[in-house]
């Protein structure tokens with residue numbers, strides 16, 4: 389028998405297509421598969437319902453509740469898992485955010501994290517992207533309270549900013565989940 393402080397986490401990576409419904413169905417299947425393998429906490433990646441790029445955020449945006457949040461809620465409940473639901477472009481009051489929703493095994497919304505550090509980078513000849521051209525930054529940290537541990541949530545580039553992880557650690561977080 390596993391000790392109470394030992395549990396399995398699944399980190400899902402999936403190839404996305406331009407078809408949002410297909411991406412959502414694929415994510416739901418992978419969540420179910422991970423749960424059958426014994427995962428109690430399941431994490432999806434950033435931008436799991438659309439291709440990644442500033443040009444896609446507007447097209448794939450959704451309000452909450454919407455089809456993505458409903459799929460996540462249902463998947464958490466059906467599989468009885470904690471789900472850190474990757475991220476998707478959220479539309480709220482005319483503004484876009486890169487947002488991650490977390491749900492508990494009862495389907496309850498446990499947290500909503502908006503990416504704080506938007507990915508703006510310019511390496512000539514290699515990569516240029518300015519998320520901030522389309523997205524707005526979040527301005528708060530998100531701690532998910534589970535019966536397994538406390539989880540601090542970040543989204544991708546958020547992990548580069550150590551101060552954020554340090555604040556989470558001070559607040560008692562044991563696991564940092566950066567999609």
Ligand SMILES: NC(=O)CCC(=O)C(=O)O
Pocket residue numbers: 434506507543544545546548
């Ligand atoms: N979407 C992102 O935030 C990308 C961040 C990244 O690639 C990095 O190296 O940091």
